[in-house]
Amino acid sequence: MKITFPHMGNMDIVIKALLGELGHEVITPPPITKRTLSLGVQYSPEFACLPLKVNIGNFIEAVEKGADTVIMAGGIGPCRFGYYNQVQREILQDMGVNLNMVVLEPPDQHIGELLKRLRIITGSNSWWKLIKAIRFAYEKCLAIDALEKEASRLRCRELQRGDVDRVYQKGQKAIDQAKTVKEVRRCKEEYIKAFNSLTLDWQKKVIKIGLVGEIYTLLEPTASGYMEKHLGYLGAEVDRSLYLSEWVNEHLFKGLLPVKGHQETRKLAKPYLSCIVGGHGQESIGGAIEYAKKGFDGVIQVGPLTCMPEIVAQSIMPLVEKEYGLPVLTIYTDEQTGEAGLITRLEAFIDMLERKKIALGQLP
DSSP: OEEEOOOOTTHHHHHHHHHHHTTOEEOOOOOOOHHHHHHHHHHSOTTSOHHHHHHHHHHHHHHHTTOOEEEEEOOOSSSGGGGHHHHHHHHHHHTTOOOEEEEEOOOSSOHHHHHHHHHHHHTTOOHHHHHHHHHHHHHHHHHHHHHHHHHHHHGGGBSSTTHHHHHHHHHHHHHHHOOSHHHHHHHHHHHHHHHHTSOBOTTOOOEEEEEEEOHHHHHOTTTTTSHHHHHHHTTEEEEESOOHHHHHHHHTSTTOSSSOOSHHHHHHHTTTOOSOOSTTHHHHHHHHHHHHHTTOSEEEEEEETTOHHHHHHHHHHHHHHHHHTOOEEEEEEOTTOOHHHHHHHHHHHHHHHHHHHHHTTSOO
């Protein structure tokens, strides 16, 4: 098998590690470009959400490189993500593209269900080798998330624009090339130290912004218009409510791993949104409340246009804003989203937050 997968942030590093340990040939889709999106838009339903369109573009470009099998996650609940694999399979078949799709559905009861589904790609490898491969891949996931968090925290304090991103990109590459768990951990520690050895302005009074919303647009920079980077360059310290390691743990491993979960986040959301609406609707509400309790200056909710769970969450956000005094900006993205317009909205939001802090005497 020549296996490919859709891009979603740094997920390519994790999947390459998993499949490489199992001896498979991995075909990484080319980086997401205008061509990727153009292909996805051309062959997808007009009102499909942005992630589906980008995925289709990823698959087409991966097939051009020789891929014959796709591995991707499945979903449950009202969110359309649960139907992606079937819709995408039919789109590709209509195009005359035959791809074997391996869908990793979240287990209903026990982690053993996931292992059985993984058996399709395990081949002749033992269960022990599969578990070792999962551990190795997950260590890379944790390491990459740690670097992402640090980059988003420090980008607003750099004196020379691009310093933080240069360290981040080097660390990202080092973790991708690491061959053992021990080497992955060493790389993480080395590049965390490298971040803090940069010349940074620790006296600078910064705006603290929390990002909540739909998982794909939070994790995939091209889907959010590189929002985290732009916010950092505009002088905001950024924290994200969802990271890849957390999503993998809760979505696929049923929360078995010792990683921060979102049970408390969902509890905070229940007085406002008591039922599951699919996707990360509850986490968006609960995440905004968490950021308010932590003293963040504002929250940005991001999702793909027409995303039902985020539309539900958006309708409740004004109540959260009123009760917690927390400004919330909601931004939806699709193939028409322009970088200049996005930056203008972010600038206006940060300017409003700064003026509020000045009025409260929290900024000079």
